[in-house]
Amino acid sequence: MKLFLKIWRQKNNQAKGKIVDYEIDEISPDMSFLEMMDVLNEKIIEEDGDPVAFDHDCREGICGSCSMFINGEPHGPDKLITTCQLHMRRFKDGDTIYIEPFRAKAFPIIKDLVVDRSAFDRIQQSGGFISINTSGNTLDANTIPIEKEYADKAFDAATCIGCGACVASCKNSSAMLFVSAKVSQFSLLPQGRVEATDRVINMVNQMDEEGFGNCTNTGACHVECPKGISLDYIAKLNREYVKANLKK
Amino acid sequence: MFNSSIGRKVAMALSGVFLIVFLAQHFLINITSVFSEEIFNLLSHFMGNNPLVQFVLQPILIAGVLFHFIMGFVLDWQNRKARPVSYAMYKGSKNSMFVSRNMIISGIVVLSFLGLHFYDFWIPEMDYKYIKSLPEDPNRYYKELVHRFENPYRVGLYCFSFVFLALHLVHGLSSSTQSLGTNNKYSEIIKKISYIFGISIPLGFCFIALFHFITFYNT
Structure with missing residues (x-):
């Protein structure tokens, strides 16, 4: 099939970007979107042009590297991918x-299409972990019984791959869904409760320092999340944050 | 806590819930004007002359309104700053409701309406009581209300504003409970309540305005 592409091109962070038009032909419907981008780049290279820079790694829907906003939606028109x-x-x-x-x-x-998402790394570094002794006498996590309801919820939260689609889709560029998933995956489990107060305060503070917008509960993040992280985690984050501040 | 993004949204939610409670109370008093001039005058006289209402609750209400609007503008400004370059194509309708994305617009219309509403009722009331210091007439409230709704343009403006109030409430009520961290199992019922409250209260205010307008023209 023949396609007309309108791609954002920007040499670097300081340069002014713009939408550039490309025409591409003989695209198979069986190709993945990234393979189509590969074909486009081969064509651009053949014409001595600068290929379009885009993020990708596993190409299996796990790593969360591919960060394109396609036809007005993060990761394109399909949901949960x-x-x-x-x-x-x-x-x-x-x-x-x-x-x-x-x-x-x-x-x-x-x-071009590559963005620096290290703000998420810094949020994680501020509290997205549990402090355990790993010097040889680590307890087996399975020795602590956990109710299935909480184990399932913690697992659901932990499926967040940190791709940033929540930020991209939110009209306010809020990172609340990401932070809520990362806070919840620990706070729902007994191992994570120990540091729950400091964790939520530190992660929310870091999120604010990074310059993300405020959450206005539009729900766009949940709809566009490739892992379907629920808005319920944001309500949980709000509860945890208020409780932590009252405790402090 | 209130310096953080979550703290600000909790504060916004608390002020919103407070204003929703006030709105419900305002509606319950106003609806009495439809069926009993006497009860409406009685309630209005109480609200207008009770020292607790006048000197404690009224300043808190005005502070709540100001806080909600100022904070709304601050949050909107911060949110716009968080995305300095807009998308060439953004399909917000694919993932969120129009009302939730445009709270600032419905809020500005409601704020403008409040200006008109203060001009119509609150300023004349302050003038009557504290500037001209006229003697209290417990039977004046109904007449003043009906007199305001004799003007078709005013009734039209009120009804237009109530549509935007409904749009604001439909998202505002469920959003505020989410901000306050309501337990997830209540989410669906809260959404339904938000729709029912958000549509029925403004519709009720429209009905009151139209009722007095129609009654005036028929008599």
């Missing part, structure tokens, strides 16, 4: 496709 799991059969011959980077002040553009 990342860009690498999006296939060209989702588009029709002659379609125009807008491809943009995830946009947020806290996710500065490195080049």
Whole structure:
């Protein structure tokens, strides 16, 4: 099929970016979206141009690297998948496709479609862990009985791959869904309760320092999350945060 | 706590819930004007002359309104700053409700309406009681209310504003409970209550305005 692509091109963080038009032909509906981008880049290289920079790693929907905003939605029109799991059969011959980077002040553009999501790493470093002794006498986690309801909820929260689609889709560029998942996956389990107070305060403080927007409960983050992280975790984060501040 | 993003949204939610409670109380008093001039005058006289209402609750209400609007503008400004470059294509309708994405617009319309409402009722009331210091007439409230709704343009403006109030409430009520961390199992019922409250209260205010307008023209 033949496609008309409108892709955001930006040399570096300081340069001014713009949408550049590309035409691409003979795209198989069986190709993944990233394979289509590979074909486009081969064509650009053949024409001595600068290929479009985009993030990708596992191409299995696990790593959360591919961060494209496709036709107005993060990871494209399908739900519960990342860009690498999006296939060209989702588009029709002659379609125009807008491809943009995830946009947020806290996710500065490195080049073209590649954004710096290290703000998420810094949030994790501020509290997204449990302090345990790993010097050889670590207790087996399975020795602590945990109610299935809580184990399931903690696991659901832990499926967050930190791709940033929540930030990209939110009209306020809020990272609340990401932080709520990371806080909840620990606070729902007995091992994580010990540091729950400091964790939630530190992670929320770091989130604010990074310049993400405020959550206004539109729910866009939950709808666009490739792992379907529920808004319930944001309500839980709010509870945890208020409780932690009352305790302090 | 209130310097953080969650603290600010909790404060926003608390002020919102407070204003929702006030709105419900305001509606319950106003609806009495439809069926009993006497009861409406009695309640209005009490609200207008009770020292606790006048000198404690009224200043708290005005502070609550100011806080809610100022904080709303501050949050909106911060949120706009968080995305300095907009998307060329953004399909918000695919993942969220129009009302939830445009609370600032419905809020500005409601704020403008409050200006008109203060001009119509609150300022004349303050003038009557504290500037001109006229003797209290416990039977004046109904007449004043009906007189305001004789003007079709005013009734039209009120009803137009109530539509935006409904849009604001439908998202505002469920959003505030989410901000306050309501337990997840109540989410669906709270959403339903938000819809029912958010539509029925403004619709009720519209009915009151239209009732007095129609009654005036029929008599």
